[in-house]
Amino acid sequence: MDRPKPNARKRLLANKLRRLRENAGLTQVEAGAPMRFNKNKMSRIELGYLPDYNGFVALLDRYGVIVSDYDDWVRQYDRAFEKGWWHAYGLDDMSYISLEADADEVRVYEFGIVPGLLQTEAGMRAAFAGAREPLSPRRLENEIAVRLRRQARLTDDDPPLKFHAIIDESVLRRPDLVPHEQCAQLEQIIERAELPNVTVQVVPINHGFHSGRNGSFTILSYPRLREPDIAYIEHGFGSLQFEKAKDVNVARLVFRHLADLALDEPDSIRLIRQVIAET
Incomplete structure (x- = not known):
């Protein structure tokens, strides 16, 4: 065995x-x-x-x-x-959660959906509803409970998790939720961006083609453990984890490029408010 x-x-x-x-x-x-x-x-x-x-x-x-x-x-x-706390929810140690649990900083570029750490509960349910294999009611509630517990690190931990999210504007405009739920989702992104440990930027649609169009990715950092960064990609068939320095360095360079390409945070928030007004 x-x-x-x-x-x-x-x-x-x-x-x-x-x-x-x-x-x-x-x-x-x-x-x-x-x-x-x-x-x-x-x-x-x-x-x-x-x-x-x-x-x-x-x-x-x-x-x-x-x-x-x-x-x-x-x-x-x-x-x-x-055993990590996630075992109580049926998740094993090979999941992304175990990587994030020890991280001090998470940087994510999201081209498809609102990042999980910024989602409302309605947004979570919509995201899980689009899974390739439908979740049982119990599994769905467990997944939501796990995501809410992960979000608590933004406000409850001492020190809190540092989180930098770069989101493509198309994510904000997708009709994944009914209008009032969509507005609530966008308002929550703005609310999270007000936290001192959270940064939110938006890449405008009018930038056209750029390196972020290749897909979403995450970089996790572990300064307190004095461990090197890890890059993580989730895709339709599973996930990939990169620990080699040359691979992670490429991810960091792409993230910095996207941060330069994106609107700064005040302009990003103004754009999100504009999307709310148009919803």
Whole structure:
């Protein structure tokens, strides 16, 4: 039976172990030799298949981590094996939620729908109604509860989640909701934009072709964990996650380009108010 794939927290911790090994100037074979971890086992550890506690501590010692710093590493180890809050809603550790849960900042470009962290409940129901496979009533309510809990990080966390959304103007004008619900959705975007940790920009339709027309994407940042950014794309057949520096750097460059292309936030809010008036 195949072992379950490592969750995001295990992979993040595994990346740190790999960097410790590299900073110590050790190959995988050299690092694992005292514990009789062969190259295959070391490779799996650095992919997120973490060893037992004693093996983990032995690796810290092998990499020269001083004992007084063990507590922080052990906390990260214990947390990597904890079940996330999303399990109560039937979601596993391989979902996007597990990546977002540890992020300090999320940047999203959305070409198709209002970003989930800005949606009203009516907007969520409309988005889920368009899913390829219809959701059962229970699953639908769970998905909405998860999205509302994610949104709470914008206001309830200390510090709150930093969120920068760039939205194509066509998203604001799609008749996905009845008029009064559509106005409420647009008003909520404006309300969220007033938060100091939230930035909203709109790319006007009259810009014509640009790199954002290729599709939506998300960049997640982890400064408190001192981990590199992750780029994420969701598409009709599943999702893709990019961790290689060259791939993530391309995503950052495209996002910066779209931020320059978009209206600044005050002008974006004025455009959203204009759309409300026309609805």
